[in-house]
Amino acid sequence: MLARVAPWLGRALGTASLLAYSPSTGGALDELKAPDGTTYSKHSDEVYYKAVGIDGNEWSTDDPQQDIQFRMWKANGGEGSLEDWLAQGMPDNLGNHINAGTADKLTTSTIETESTSKESTPKKEKLSPFKKNKTATPKSTVKEVVKVTAGSASDTPRARGSWAKELENPQPNTIYEATSIHDGQPAVYTYETDEQGRTIKVTGKLKKSAIKDQTERDKKHRSSKQSSYGGDDPNYDGGHLVGTLFQGPAEKLNLVPQLKDQNRYGEWRQMEKDWAKELDKGNAVEVEILVEYDGDNKTPSTMRATSVVNGVKQKPQDFDN
Numbered sequence: 300m301l302a303r304v305a306p307w308l309g310r311a312l313g314t315a316s317l318l319a320y321s322p323s324t325g326g327a328l329d330e331l332k333a334p335d336g337t338t339y340s341k342h343s344d345e346v347y348y349k350a351v352g353i354d355g356n357e358w359s360t361d362d363p364q365q366d367i368q369f370r371m372w373k374a375n376g377g378e379g380s381l382e383d384w385l386a387q388g389m390p391d392n393l394g395n396h397i398n399a400g401t402a403d404k405l406t407t408s409t410i411e412t413e414s415t416s417k418e419s420t421p422k423k424e425k426l427s428p429f430k431k432n433k434t435a436t437p438k439s440t441v442k443e444v445v446k447v448t449a450g451s452a453s454d455t456p457r458a459r460g461s462w463a464k465e466l467e468n469p470q471p472n473t474i475y476e477a478t479s480i481h482d483g484q485p486a487v488y489t490y491e492t493d494e495q496g497r498t499i500k501v502t503g504k505l506k507k508s509a510i511k512d513q514t515e516r517d518k519k520h521r522s523s524k525q526s527s528y529g530g531d532d533p534n535y536d537g538g539h540l541v542g543t544l545f546q547g548p549a550e551k552l553n554l555v556p557q558l559k560d561q562n563r564y565g566e567w568r569q570m571e572k573d574w575a576k577e578l579d580k581g582n583a584v585e586v587e588i589l590v591e592y593d594g595d596n597k598t599p600s601t602m603r604a605t606s607v608v609n610g611v612k613q614k615p616q617d618f619d620n
Contacts, residue, residue, distance in 0.1 A: 327342065327343045327502070327605070327607055327612070328340060328341075328342055328343075329502070331348075333363070333367050334441070335352075335353065335370075336352070337350055337351065337367075337370075338350070343610075347359040348361070348363050350363070368389065369381055372384055372390060441472075442491070443474070444475075445465060445473060445474070445476070446476040447463050447476070448477075448480065449466060449477050449478065449479040449480070449549065449550060450463045451480075451549070452520065452549075462549070463477075466550035466553070467550045467551050468496075469492045469496045469497075469498065469551065469552045471492060471493065471494050471495060471496045472492060473492050473496075474491050475489070475492075477490060477550075479520075480546075481508045481509045481510050481520060482508075482509035484506075484509035486503070486504075486505075486506040486545065487503060487504075488501055488502070488503035488541050488547065488548070488553075489502045490552050492552075493592075495595065497592060497597065499590050499592075500587070500588070500590065501541060502585070502588075503541065504584070504585045505541075505545045505574055505584040505585070506545060506578075507544060507578050507579075508520075508543065508544055508546050513544075521549055528556065529557070530556040530598060532556070534558060535558060535559060536558075536559045537554045537555075537556065538557025538561075538562040538567075539553055539554055540553050540555060540588050540602075541588075542571050544571065555590060555598070556597065556598040556599070557620060558620055567602075567604075570604060574606065577608050583608070583609055583610075584606055584607070585607045586604060586605065586606045586607075587604070587605045588602060588604045588605075589603045589604075591603075598620065599620045600619070601618065601619055602620060603616070603617050604616050
């Protein structure tokens with residue numbers, strides 16, 4: 300791994316991969332940690348991640364995964380700049396070439412955003428009764444990042460759809476970057492699971508489905524398994540964390556048992572309508588949805604949704620479930 304990286308590596312990359320980095324004016328903070336201790340951080344209103352090596356050297360990148368792969372190549376004897384590495388087909392540390400057509404995997408560490416807040420960050424609202432620390436991932440837990448394209452229903456009656464197996468059977472302690480495609484237009488949402496494979500966090504920039512007709516959209520992008528994801532209690536639906544209206548995947552990763560009234564008519568449904576109105580106005584809407592469970596229960600006890608509209612953080616909304 301990168302534990303063998305020479306001390307000069309961070310300094311060498313400081314010039315090899317330097318991009319224009321500008322301070323954030325706000326927005327949700329996203330952080331990743333590489334196996335060698337390098338941290339990558341970016342606010343939602345920024346384009347580039349700020350990378351800080353364990354020796355204190357800093358540089359910027361728009362693709363942490365690519366940056367880690369390039370540094371691994373350098374640490375294992377690769378010679379040349381980032382441009383040279385890209386021109387050679389992104390060879391890995393074994394001299395092989397990375398296949399861009401396969402699922403991309405990256406090892407990172409989850410870092411709680413509360414521990415990295417700066418004085419300039421607005422004071423966070425009191426989390427009670429949402430006790431986020433109950434299901435928060437330990438900082439030492441290493442999580443693999445897997446990029447997957449979500450599936451869709453078949454156009455042939457009674458035929459099996461192209462649902463993604465990885466999203467139907469989420470693995471423990473994994474981060475999934477799921478791309479959902481409606482009528483040729485992609486939307487990407489990032490999901491995180493806990494040690495039991497339960498979805499505990501979703502983030503992403505909302506995008507209204509390219510399929511305007513709801514009947515057609517549901518026919519193509521709703522799974523026949525949806526009701527089963529609600530569990531045995533008739534008071535619960537299989538509820539989308541990111542709704543189909545926003546091109547949320549139809550697979551299990553994006554669905555949890557959710558109170559039927561809340562999902563269909565309640566405050567959760569109203570929140571989705573409010574998000575849709577903001578998008579209709581041409582505003583940018585980014586969301587973070589946190590999911591909490593009691594013990595080993597598969598049904599969430601509480602969910603918290605926080606949105607950032609045009610860079611302005613809105614008041615978090617808590618939902619008892």
